[in-house]
Amino acid sequence: MASADGDLLKGPPFEPVYQSSRGPSAYSPLHTFELPKGAERHYQQQYADMYFLRLAQLRSSVKQRAEDAWKDFELGGEKAKMVDRVLDVRQGELCWIVGTVFIEMGLKPNILDDISKEHWIAAPPPREKYLSPSGQDEMMLEDESGRLRITGEALASHYVTGCVLAALGTEQADGSFQVIATQYADLPRQPQRWERDDSALAVSGQKVKQKREKAGKVAIVSGLEITGTLDEDIALDLLIEYLTGELGGSPDQEKAREITRLIIAGNSMSHSSPILSREDFAAQKAGKKHYGYDASNYNSSPSERFDSLLSDILASLPVTLLPGSSDPANVALPQQPLHPALFPQSRQYANPPVESNESREGLDSVTNPWEGDIDGWRVLGTGGQTIHDLLKYVEDVEALTVMEMMLRWRCIAPTAPDTLWCYPFQDDDPLLVKDCPHIYFAGNQTKFGASVIQGPADQQVLLISVPKFSESKMVVLLDMESLAVETVQIGIVRPGPKE
Amino acid sequence: MTENYKEYLAARVLTDNRIVTYRLASRALRVNVNIAKQMLHDFYLTQNANKQKSVHATFLLTGKRRNPEHTNGIHAKDGEDTFMHSSPYMSSLPEPEEPEEEPVPVTSMVLVREEELEKTKAEFEEVTSIHVYSLEPGLIENMNMLSVCNQEIAKDYINENPLEGWKTYGSIHNSYIKRRTAKFAPPPSAAPKSAPKTAVKPSAAGPSKEKETAATATRGSTSEDNTSARSTPQSSSGSNTLKKSDSKSNLKRDRSDIFRSFAKAKAKPKEAEKSKESTPAPPEDEPMQDMSEDEADENDAPEIAFDEQKAAAARKARAEREEKLRKMMEDDDDEEMVDASPTEEKESDDAPLDKAPSGKSEESEAAVTVQGGRRRGRRRVMKKKKVKDEDGYLVTKEEMVWESFSEDEPEPKKPKPAPTKSSTTAAKGKKTGKQGQGSIASFFKKA
Incomplete structure (x- = not known):
């Protein structure tokens, strides 16, 4: 019974092996972040509309929250009241206002710097943080009428450019608004589990199924960073073998069987971004003109390797693939799905484009950020750029905290379009959180983390920060029944120098 | 098949001096991966019993590790897998929940050479499974070498139906996957x-x-x-x-x-x-x-x-x-x-x-097909090209260029209806000159 206890260090006779099979993964993706195709997609719009939209859509809920909190607030016998426009604030009056935060930061990238770049002798190093070391950053609250400088302890390192908040305070003699307390929109309504599936069933006239199969686990991995070189990291192979259930003895293979879906949260390939830097581009333009496919300026080996890995997994496990910052997708958020032409083998597991709206078992190349229902839970995930960018605004803050605040601000990319590239949305901003997810994950973080946050209406959200696989060799497993998190660590004992 | 595994392994490892992983062995011998692992082990024991150190092995250990931080060689980051708790820093946050210490269970899978096997084993609190991962003719310094075997599989066994692989090799079957x-x-x-x-x-x-x-x-x-x-x-x-x-x-x-x-x-x-x-x-x-x-x-x-x-x-x-x-x-x-x-x-x-190219060259209109709800095809477009002639004058030439397009691009403003038209314009040739060309240009305006 060696195969049962996992000790495979034994010889013949070889026993027949139990064949295991996976359960289904109830999966229905949403297409929230898909941009219009072709000629419908324009880039002429002004970004100002995004801020306007954001404020318009969030104002009522922020106002509601502020009213609940401050309607009986009194300070020195003076009752706080709401002022509609930030420029209508009177000096010395206790009031509260609603607006979008804008922070003027010393080290924030500036478009004018880009233009003056030609005159620099050496470019300054890329910034880790936008915060100026001397702490002279100014914070402002902005609405349609204008801007108001705000100060106060309640603000320090708590807000970033682009989030909408209500601030309670008084205007000082120097014209700045001293803030005592702040309010934000907090978590929106959270759908019930299976809500969309149930309503779909109800609409189609079928009986709403009460009993569903027990859900399995979802594996989340990010930052595979496949280089396509010959000595690719063996950990990648171990990962594939683990997911397909070939690695380890029977106990581990049984555990791997419970996984019913794999989510790849960005940065699957390293250095495969087809967008050249300005210098490279100029150099290439000056060079000889090539017609057709030029192997020298595009290295296809990362995507080929990724394709073969994917097709290995896909025979056994459905995959949801999010692009990331280093993947060959567009750079501006929301990143559109990686094109199936990159995956000549794996795309046979994907639905043909015409049926792309249907749920599927196979390869689903999706947007970043992405939203959808897996086993009834609403899942929201990003490749991690939003969090990286936001972390540049603040100090000593964990990724999980940032993720929590994004949900509470109801905006998963508040710093877009200021410091994060973003499509100029015109009529609707999908980056605003309309339905509170049950699970919110972000890929390519520096370390693993998971926590549960609660909202005012008993919403519970599981936040998961997924580390880069290339650094941590870690896979996050999420039980879709209990929402319990566990990790699988793949290690290689490097034959290092003996100590 | 199961009996000649020794010959296969001997030929591969001892004669050819090449690495073999359990996965490659299972593909080559068409046996379940778990049996392949045992075969590798059996071969490893018998060979080394005959002649010391004739075959080198790497092992895979699975289980719970005791203290990952102190492990030598493992990536430094893996000690940080602690459960992070939301720590709301907002003063106005309603409920600062009580952080409950509940560590996330970690399963470790470690690939280790035979030299470090015992030492690594000692680091495990519980070993759920252990098997031979690969055999190689001698000591290996770079573990990444092993991935060459998988690339070999990808190359040599590409014709196998991956959806049938589970029957033979014992990977996890998923009946919901369709190809x-x-x-x-x-x-x-x-x-x-x-x-x-x-x-x-x-x-x-x-x-x-x-x-x-x-x-x-x-x-x-x-x-x-x-x-x-x-x-x-x-x-x-x-x-x-x-x-x-x-x-x-x-x-x-x-x-x-x-x-x-x-x-x-x-x-x-x-x-x-x-x-x-x-x-x-x-x-x-x-x-x-x-x-x-x-x-x-x-x-x-x-x-x-x-x-x-x-x-x-x-x-x-x-x-x-x-x-x-x-x-x-x-x-x-x-x-x-x-x-x-x-x-x-x-x-x-x-x-x-040759059919496809021929169709293209004759019919200068866009050969559009709607396939699977997508519009695809190839169309001929007029492109302007500025050339300096020998006298130093700038000459603008218009050339017909084939261009493929798909639904992602907008339709050409006026799709050319029939090939006859193109032949007539071609027949008119130079005479029609500017006029005729202008109309073509508008037809094939680059979108």
Whole structure:
């Protein structure tokens, strides 16, 4: 019974092996972040509309929250009241206002710097943080009428450019608004589990199924960073073998069987971004003109390797693939799905484009950020750029905290379009959180983390920060029944120098 | 099969001095991976019992580790897998929840050489499974070497149906996974094998030819795609040389082959002639002239006088190639093939592959197909090109360029309705001059 206890260090006779099979993964993706195709997609719009939209859509809920909190607030016998426009604030009056935060930061990238770049002798190093070391950053609250400088302890390192908040305070003699307390929109309504599936069933006239199969686990991995070189990291192979259930003895293979879906949260390939830097581009333009496919300026080996890995997994496990910052997708958020032409083998597991709206078992190349229902839970995930960018605004803050605040601000990319590239949305901003997810994950973080946050209406959200696989060799497993998190660590004992 | 594993392993590890992983062994011997692991172990024991240190092994340990931070060699980051708790820093946050200490369970899978096995084992609190991962002829320094075996699997066993693999190899079966029929599949690895000789030639033969193929080949397609694409027209041209006067350059011949097929339809050569006579001779069109000449003389006799025996012998191979190329063409969104009439297909047994390009060159309108809800095709667009002539004047030329498009791009403003129109404009040629060209330009305005 060696195969049962996992000790495979034994010889013949070889026993027949139990064949295991996976359960289904109830999966229905949403297409929230898909941009219009072709000629419908324009880039002429002004970004100002995004801020306007954001404020318009969030104002009522922020106002509601502020009213609940401050309607009986009194300070020195003076009752706080709401002022509609930030420029209508009177000096010395206790009031509260609603607006979008804008922070003027010393080290924030500036478009004018880009233009003056030609005159620099050496470019300054890329910034880790936008915060100026001397702490002279100014914070402002902005609405349609204008801007108001705000100060106060309640603000320090708590807000970033682009989030909408209500601030309670008084205007000082120097014209700045001293803030005592702040309010934000907090978590929106959270759908019930299976809500969309149930309503779909109800609409189609079928009986709403009460009993569903027990859900399995979802594996989340990010930052595979496949280089396509010959000595690719063996950990990648171990990962594939683990997911397909070939690695380890029977106990581990049984555990791997419970996984019913794999989510790849960005940065699957390293250095495969087809967008050249300005210098490279100029150099290439000056060079000889090539017609057709030029192997020298595009290295296809990362995507080929990724394709073969994917097709290995896909025979056994459905995959949801999010692009990331280093993947060959567009750079501006929301990143559109990686094109199936990159995956000549794996795309046979994907639905043909015409049926792309249907749920599927196979390869689903999706947007970043992405939203959808897996086993009834609403899942929201990003490749991690939003969090990286936001972390540049603040100090000593964990990724999980940032993720929590994004949900509470109801905006998963508040710093877009200021410091994060973003499509100029015109009529609707999908980056605003309309339905509170049950699970919110972000890929390519520096370390693993998971926590549960609660909202005012008993919403519970599981936040998961997924580390880069290339650094941590870690896979996050999420039980879709209990929402319990566990990790699988793949290690290689490097034959290092003996100590 | 299960009995000759020793021979296989001996041949691979001892004779060939190559690494073998359990996965590769299971593929090669067609056994379950778990049995392959045991075979590897058995072989490891017997060999090393015969002769010390003749085979080196790596092992895979799974289980719970005691204290990952203190492990030597493992990545430094893996100690940080603690449960992070939300720590709301907002003063106004309603409920600062009580952080409950509940560590996330970590399963470790560690690949280790036999030297470090015992030491690593000691670090485990609980070992759930252990097996031989790979055998190699000697000590290995770089564990990444092992991934070569998996790349070998990917290369050598590509023809196996991955959805059937679970039966033999024991990977986890998923009955919900469906694979589309391999209609759009890249050609199997057999393709380069079948035509390795021809694959080399054409790349050297004609850069212009390559341009053509490059235009049709998908950018992301595998190298097999490219080689098979190139090899096909070359081989057919090779058979043609028998009848040819051979005064033409390689380049011309190549091109002619592409376009030869439209010489077969009776009406078409005339059209080609016309265009030949009247083309205002922009540099792009020059080779086309030669081609139509080729077609003209080839069309009369050589097609019929073609060595029948040879053709019969080559027919089968050609049919295969055709199939492959068709696949590839479809892969390339070249759906014009569908437009080709079945009669034509019968006639042009010699060069069936040329159909797609021929269709393109004759009909200058966009060959649009709606396939799977997507609009794809190829259209001819007028492109302006500024050239400095010998007197130093800037001359703007307009050239027709083929351009593939898909639904992602907007439709051309006025899609050209019929091929007749193009032939008439071509016939008018220079005379119509500006006027006629202007109208074409508006037709093929680049979107």
